[in-house]
Each structure stands twice: as structure tokens, then as C-alpha cells.
Amino acid sequence: MNVLKIDVNFWMILVCIVMTVPLIFLSLIQKANIIACAVLGAYAVIIPIDHYIGSNLKYIIVNIIRRATVKDFRMAVIDPPFQTRGVLLIIILLQLVVSYVRKKCSTNVLVFV
Secondary structure, three states: OHHHHOHHHHHHHHHHHHHHHHHHHOOOHHHHHHHHHHHHHHHHHHHHHHHHHOOOOOHHHHHHHHHHHOOOHHHOOOOOOOOHHHHHHHHHHHHHHHHHHHHHHHHOOOOOO
16 A cells, blocks of 8 residues: 555554444443453464464564654565465454354453452
8 A cells, every 4th residue: 555655644544443342442441452362372472383384474463563664664664475374373362352252251250449
């Protein structure tokens, strides 16, 4: 997308996404906490595996950090291919998220006290 090569557009879209997700989950505080813990935990499990098998899933975070810290990084073309290994890792990530959310929602244990 050529629109995302302009820094202002990229950062405004990223900020809008980052701010919209909490607003959507604001009315569901307990469920949002469970989902956030599930997503972050599953991502923390998948990233070392991604690094070990040589997939490109780690570039989701790395490219954002590089874009924030390296001047004119928007000019670099870093578009790693989405391979079978990446698809398998995303499927595993989604399974981890769903299983954690189902387990926490079925136990009816309060996350907050």
C-alpha cells in the first residue's frame, strides 16, 4: 500500500487501531482482560518458535519498531513473504488464544478482585 509509505498516514492509522481496540472492549472489562492476556501470552509463546524455525512472523513488531527509530525507514522495502511456516504459527497462535479464553470463561473465576 503506497498510502502507508507516508509517515503521517502510517502513524495515524496505527494510533487509530491502537485506540479503537480498547474502546471496543471498554464495556467488557473482564472479557477484555482475558482476551488481552490470551493474545499476549500466545504471541510470547510463538515468537521464540518463529525465531527458531526461521519464519517471518516476528516482523510484525520489528518493522514498527524500526519505523519509529530509523530515519527514512519508510523508504526501505521490507516485505518478507508469508510462507507455510507463518501460516502454521498463526493457526497455533489462534488455537492457543481460543483455548485460553474458553478455559478462563468456563471456570468463571474473577480476574479482578
